[in-house]
Amino acid sequence: MARYVLGRIGQAAAVLLLAFTVIFWGVSILPTDPVTIFVAKGEGYFNPDVVTQVKGFYGYDRPALEQYFTQLNHLLHGQFGFSLSSGQAVTDRIGSVIGETLKLASTATVLALIFAASILLLATTGKVEWLRTFIRSIPPLFSAVPTFWLGLVVLQVFSVQLGLFSLFPDGSLASLLIPALVLAVPISAPISAVLLKNAEATLALPHVNTARAKGGTPGWVIRKHVLKNAAGPALTVTATTIGALLGGSVVTETVFSRSGLGTVLLQAVSNQDISLIQGLVMLTTVVIVGANLAVDLIHPILDPRVTKTQRRGFNTALGRFA
Amino acid sequence: MIRAKKSIALALAAVVLAGCGGGQQPAQGAGPTGEPRQGGTLTFSDVQFVTDALSTNYTTANLLFQVVDRLVYIDPKTGEVSEWLAKQFSRNDDATQYTFTIRDGVTFSDGTPLDAEVVKANFDQLGKGDEGKKIPAFSDFVGYDHSEVAGNTITVFLNRPNTNFYKVAANGRAGIRGLSTLARDYDGQAKIENVVGSGAFVYESQIPDQEVKLRKRPDYAWPPASSPNQGAAYLDELVVRVIGEPGLRAGAVQSQQVDLARGIQPTDEPALNQGGFQVIPVAAPSLTVNLAAFRIGNDLVNDVRVRRALQLGIDRQAVVDTVLSDSYRASDSVLGHDDPLFTDVSADIGYDPEKAASLLDEAGWKVGADGIREKDGKRLDLTLAASNQSVVFRPAFEFIESGWRELGIELVNRAGDTTLFNQANTDPATPLLGTRTGYNIGLGLLFGRDKGNLTFTANDDLIALSNEELKATDPAQLKDIVAKEQQEIIDDQLALILWDEVQVHAAAPNVHIDFTNYTEPLFQSAWKT
Numbered sequence: 001m002a003r004y005v006l007g008r009i010g011q012a013a014a015v016l017l018l019a020f021t022v023i024f025w026g027v028s029i030l031p032t033d034p035v036t037i038f039v040a041k042g043e044g045y046f047n048p049d050v051v052t053q054v055k056g057f058y059g060y061d062r063p064a065l066e067q068y069f070t071q072l073n074h075l076l077h078g079q080f081g082f083s084l085s086s087g088q089a090v091t092d093r094i095g096s097v098i099g100e101t102l103k104l105a106s107t108a109t110v111l112a113l114i115f116a117a118s119i120l121l122l123a124t125t126g127k128v129e130w131l132r133t134f135i136r137s138i139p140p141l142f143s144a145v146p147t148f149w150l151g152l153v154v155l156q157v158f159s160v161q162l163g164l165f166s167l168f169p170d171g172s173l174a175s176l177l178i179p180a181l182v183l184a185v186p187i188s189a190p191i192s193a194v195l196l197k198n199a200e201a202t203l204a205l206p207h208v209n210t211a212r213a214k215g216g217t218p219g220w221v222i223r224k225h226v227l228k229n230a231a232g233p234a235l236t237v238t239a240t241t242i243g244a245l246l247g248g249s250v251v252t253e254t255v256f257s258r259s260g261l262g263t264v265l266l267q268a269v270s271n272q273d274i275s276l277i278q279g280l281v282m283l284t285t286v287v288i289v290g291a292n293l294a295v296d297l298i299h300p301i302l303d304p305r306v307t308k309t310q311r312r313g314f315n316t317a318l319g320r321f322a
Numbered sequence: 323m324i325r326a327k328k329s330i331a332l333a334l335a336a337v338v339l340a341g342c343g344g345g346q347q348p349a350q351g352a353g354p355t356g357e358p359r360q361g362g363t364l365t366f367s368d369v370q371f372v373t374d375a376l377s378t379n380y381t382t383a384n385l386l387f388q389v390v391d392r393l394v395y396i397d398p399k400t401g402e403v404s405e406w407l408a409k410q411f412s413r414n415d416d417a418t419q420y421t422f423t424i425r426d427g428v429t430f431s432d433g434t435p436l437d438a439e440v441v442k443a444n445f446d447q448l449g450k451g452d453e454g455k456k457i458p459a460f461s462d463f464v465g466y467d468h469s470e471v472a473g474n475t476i477t478v479f480l481n482r483p484n485t486n487f488y489k490v491a492a493n494g495r496a497g498i499r500g501l502s503t504l505a506r507d508y509d510g511q512a513k514i515e516n517v518v519g520s521g522a523f524v525y526e527s528q529i530p531d532q533e534v535k536l537r538k539r540p541d542y543a544w545p546p547a548s549s550p551n552q553g554a555a556y557l558d559e560l561v562v563r564v565i566g567e568p569g570l571r572a573g574a575v576q577s578q579q580v581d582l583a584r585g586i587q588p589t590d591e592p593a594l595n596q597g598g599f600q601v602i603p604v605a606a607p608s609l610t611v612n613l614a615a616f617r618i619g620n621d622l623v624n625d626v627r628v629r630r631a632l633q634l635g636i637d638r639q640a641v642v643d644t645v646l647s648d649s650y651r652a653s654d655s656v657l658g659h660d661d662p663l664f665t666d667v668s669a670d671i672g673y674d675p676e677k678a679a680s681l682l683d684e685a686g687w688k689v690g691a692d693g694i695r696e697k698d699g700k701r702l703d704l705t706l707a708a709s710n711q712s713v714v715f716r717p718a719f720e721f722i723e724s725g726w727r728e729l730g731i732e733l734v735n736r737a738g739d740t741t742l743f744n745q746a747n748t749d750p751a752t753p754l755l756g757t758r759t760g761y762n763i764g765l766g767l768l769f770g771r772d773k774g775n776l777t778f779t780a781n782d783d784l785i786a787l788s789n790e791e792l793k794a795t796d797p798a799q800l801k802d803i804v805a806k807e808q809q810e811i812i813d814d815q816l817a818l819i820l821w822d823e824v825q826v827h828a829a830a831p832n833v834h835i836d837f838t839n840y841t842e843p844l845f846q847s848a849w850k851t
């Protein structure tokens with residue numbers, strides 16, 4: 001197990017280095033640079049002498065290879081550098097808003113899981129055939145709804161027209177739940193689709209028939225004998241939605257005037273703010289790798305078929321994981 | 323949570339108070355008149371959050387203006403330079419020395435005095451930058467050499483003339499900060515919570531990327547000489563909230579969740595007017611008009627005949643009538659109608675599609691199989707970049723594109739795409755840059771300098787004129803020179819002339835609000851009934 005975890009951490013470090021390298025060189029080959037954008041500040045002109053001055057401040061006047069290794073060295077020492085687009089240290093810029101994104105993203109994930117579980121329950125235990133069919137069609141519908149459109153409609157109707165809640169985050173539960181609901185809609189789509197598919201496959205298995213024959217109610221059968229089996233792949237999908245969650249939060253945070261990493265990401269990319277982009281990519285990579293690692297570790301608890309029968313890695317019904 | 327529902331009586335009262343909804347003159351103050359009401363909180367919605375208090379865009383200026391005072395003030399009613407922190411000011415004949423006598427008794431919010439020495443410390447940092455603190459020199463401080471203090475008087479010495487230095491001193495970045503702020507590095511000074519000013523409001527709290535709260539400074543007694551209120555602010559508290567989505571800003575005013583919002587779309591104006599809300603177009607006569615600068619080195623637009631044809635293919639008045647609103651005015655020069663230096667040079671740029679077509683033919687651009695003109699294997703398809711600070715560039719160019727297409731010109735309209743705009747600002751590969759900008763470095767230099775300007779190509783005639791412009795202290799002489807520059811810009815068609823710069827605001831009927839010459843809300847004189 002320890003070797004497995006260490007191996008995974010090693011893989012994560014390699015992914016981080018690769019991400020850093022790709023981003024650095026990707027941004028470097030663009031025709032403009034973050035310093036010129038910083039000095040121009042969206043005005044129609046800029047002073048080239050000031051650009052030279054600022055390049056000197058932050059080492060952007062050095063050869064690209066030197067910059068690469070300097071930045072890498074700084075990163076290894078926990079220094080993320082200075083974000084030119086926001087005029088703040090990268091750690092300050094990200095640190096000031098990360099809590100808001102965590103709140104929104106975790107609420108949205110919980111809501112997405114509730115959506116998915118509800119869709120599963122209604123689609124498999126519902127008594128009316130047409131309703132079950134309708135509920136089965138919800139996941140593709142959810143994945144097709146553009147987040148910005150849904151957010152704007154919700155705000156226009158319920159906030160501007162009906163005045164049911166504030167356009168801004170005002171500290172109320174509604175001002176967190178509503179954007180989280182909007183964000184949860186597209187996130188829940190792949191989770192519920194996978195959950196439904198696996199549940200349908202599980203429902204056809206003999207042990208479910210046995211459970212039914214024992215006189216179990218549909219809800220009990222689903223909870224005890226279907227959901228647990230079907231949850232594993234859905235959990236994996238949940239971990240892979242973190243990228244979508246961050247992407248969705250760019251839109252949701254903008255539409256709902258919320259602070260968060262989405263807004264920072266937009267600012268970083270718009271301004272070719274390489275330090276800030278690097279900081280965000282490192283953070284996102286760590287979170288995604290961490291989440292996947294966590295899922296891999298939870299998987300055997302949920303699904304007993306995932307067993308530790310090998311000296312190294314896991315052996316599962318789906319294959320061997322080194 | 324603020325409820326949108328309101329009583330019919332309140333709505334009726336609002337309509338009466340609003341008077342004539344749109345098109346009000348901000349210089350005289352919009353909204354209810356009479357005896358100002360003391361107290362209350364005003365919520366203002368701007369388009370983005372200020373993460374860098376040293377940046378120079380509209381949003382930063384709107385916030386910093388409330389916290390940090392400046393030496394002089396441009397009176398929006400007259401366009402004249404008037405007193406603020408400086409009770410007297412003068413300059414020498416060739417605009418190389420500026421002398422300001424600082425008002426007595428002014429203090430910063432931390433209790434320290436604001437005197438000539440503090441002003442010098444500010445100007446030295448602005449003019450030369452501070453390498454140790456990673457603070458770059460401010461581009462508008464053209465030719466700043468040094469300052470000398472004698473008593474409470476400071477004299478600024480420039481190593482080349484700059485007739486616009488008063489305008490520079492009246493503008494956002496030149497606000498006077500306390501020594502404790504100046505002692506910080508760039509990232510320390512960039513944080514709004516670290517800005518110590520002498521303004522009518524003081525920083526109170528913030529939620530990053532969402533809102534900033536400012537509270538009134540009760541002992542404030544040094545407003546701009548022409549402010550309608552010569553004492554402390556009437557309002558107790560000011561909340562600046564970000565709404566990035568343009569359509570929601572109007573909705574926020576309509577549902578009474580904010581009192582005042584900037585960046586209102588023309589499409590939202592009728593509903594606001596009908597609902598009894600104020601639509602306030604605030605002119606910005608110190609900036610150029612909205613224009614699309616040509617990057618002259620670009621193959622597609624390096625022929626003046628093509629540039630002229632593109633201009634003649636635009637019906638400026640139709641753009642205003644169709645896509646914009648009564649809040650906007652078609653431009654007749656690169657400077658706006660309200661700029662004291664404006665000269666009408668529109669005789670050669672009237673809408674004339676037939677002449678436009680013949681100019682394109684003459685320049686060798688022939689209509690290809692797909693209806694788009696071609697020359698030497700290149701199609702006449704132009705990309706436009708413009709800032710998201712303007713909500714109207716994109717729709718205006720959608721309209722312009724329809725006319726251009728009939729002339730065989732294709733437009734890739736990427737107005738509002740911040741990524742492209744930032745790139746295009748510093749890279750001449752994009753042929754058209756939509757913008758409006760200050761010209762404190764001199765109108766001639768703005769269009770004529772070879773590097774870092776709008777056209778990326780040197781213009782010797784404009785550079786020669788700018789030398790005259792920057793040392794002209796006689797108003798009549800200055801107007802004459804700037805008139806020649808405006809004509810030169812049109813003769814060479816260095817930019818497409820579009821509409822005068824205006825920032826359209828929406829306000830609740832019960833809000834009385836004035837604006838500055840740079841379109842900043844003057845919250846020090848604002849009040850709510």
